[in-house]
Amino acid sequence: MTPGNSNIIWSSARSEAALEAGLPVPIEIRPMRNSRRLRLRFDDASGTLKLTCPWRTSRRAALKWALDQRDWIDAQLARSEPGEPFMPEATFPVEGRDVRIAWSEKSPRTPRLEGSELVCGGPQAGLQRRIQLFLKRLALEVMSREVAEFAALAGVSARQVSVGDAGSRWGSCSSAGRIRLSWRLILAPAHVRRYVVAHEVAHLVHLNHGRDFKALEARLLGPGVAEAKAALRRVGPRLRRIGRG
């Protein structure tokens, strides 16, 4: 039996309680007579998830579906917490290493990395925007190179690579070969970022998460897919707060 198969059996044997424990906050499930599909929203006031679903949906099916929305849930949680704006003396990670914002009005406006400092100048008013622009450019440069590297290994090429801040997703790949990645990945440790890039490049070949996809993803990244995935889950919520507020 392949590890993939045993994984499926294990997860279908998971109890409702174990499924529920996989969610970061409490969930309230409400079957509705006139509901046609499952809907999830995060209630800021109570800090709970509210799920409505068609009348006959089992609690277990609803929980499994909610677990699949984990990236979206994390994004909602991040949004409801205070942000970490880019301010003088603030510290945030670049490629997983802490960098301090060293601001002085007389330094050049364009931020630059010098060891563990991000040196930036110009009026403090536009600092937030200038730092974000700098990080977006860096993210695009680094990840375009990595897309090309992995695509060459897979024997394909991406039509376009772009960076954005697409809500709950770290990356996406269209059937037309366009890869879009969150600029926030440049904040994460390199291995975590490379995992997301390898994942999206593997989608250039397989537009699903099947066995062939997983084999290609593992071949592109090398060892450590599961570790990188777990690390992204751990650091993701903070990465979404950085540069906000």
Ligand SMILES: [Zn+2]
């Ligand atoms: Zn995917």
